[in-house]
Amino acid sequence: MSSSLIEKLSFNRTIYFSKLSQIPFIGTKENTFYQESATTADILEYKNETILFFGGVKNNHESIGLARISQVNNDIKVFDIKNTPVVEPSNKNSFDNNHVTDPAAVYTNGKIYLYYSGIGAYDDAIGLSVSVDGKHFEKVNENPIIKGRSPEVVFHKGIFYLFYVLPGNKDGYNIYLAFSNDGIHFTEKSKKPILSSSSEGWDSKTVTTPRILSANNCFYMIYAGDKESKDFPSGFGLALSKNLIEWEKYPNNPIFVKGENGSWDDSAIWFGTPFILNQDLYILYEGCTKNKMGQYKSQIGLAKLMKIKGPSLDS
Helix, strand or coil: CCCHHHHHCCCCCEEEEEECCCCCCECCCCCCCCCCEEEEEEEEEECCEEEEEEEEEECCEEEEEEEEEEEECCEEEEECCCCCCCECCCCCCCCCCCEEEEEEEEEECCEEEEEEEEECCCCCEEEEEEECCCCCCEECCCCCCEECEEEEEEEECCEEEEEEEEECCCCCEEEEEEEECCCCCCEECCCCCCECCCCCCCCCCEEEEEEEEEECCEEEEEEEEECCCCCCCCEEEEEEECCCCCCEECCCCCCEECCCCCCCCCCEEEEEEEEEECCEEEEEEEEEEECCCCCEEEEEEEEEEEEECCCCCCC
């Protein structure tokens, strides 16, 4: 992709996000499916509501639940959190019999298509569960959609674009793309990633957990990256595309980083999920910390776009 794309899209200002609170937006809660960890959030606009899907860990197994969010007196609030999940691991020997996580949802044709990472008896793969009412979900079949993990989905001009990650040649992750007309049968774009780790710098080891926002005839991807760890990224980067296939990294990445030592998100951050409420841009994200016993605990945070030295992201 030509570097002139940056100039055409006015992609030359300083952009960063800042946490709105030093405590998690969604923490763990006893006697729920997220009593040990709250993970990987995704946002879906559905019938005039903003639905929040997120992962939760109970008894060392991960499932997907849902809630709703809205803006009340200039504050973002989460409400109607279900204590039981809507998509759970399979009971039998399967690709998703251990963990069902990383929700990625799209609404079209009167259905919610909810893609997820399945972790179980076989290689990590992506599954699909479908709902016609936004409450009850049914897995499409016992087989995965495609190999990989950390899905993101965009429905654009009648085509499902499924983004996912696979191991790269630096022992980290890269981001790949597949297409589908029906949301079930996917064809890989190519064997090459659409976004790779950089040759040097903060994301030179891994790029992972893509999330995409469509605005102003452009697509904005927030991805996690790191220069040392494959799956414990330290920051979020921004990339831009006109066609969902060719992506240009923002030159001043990262736009958000993990918390300071001692904070609840000081070990790693994943899945920077962008959404807009009342003309403001926010991200939900999973952050984690490690206790004295060496155990990791994830919770969900909320950050807001801040702008300095130039026009806003949506200009």
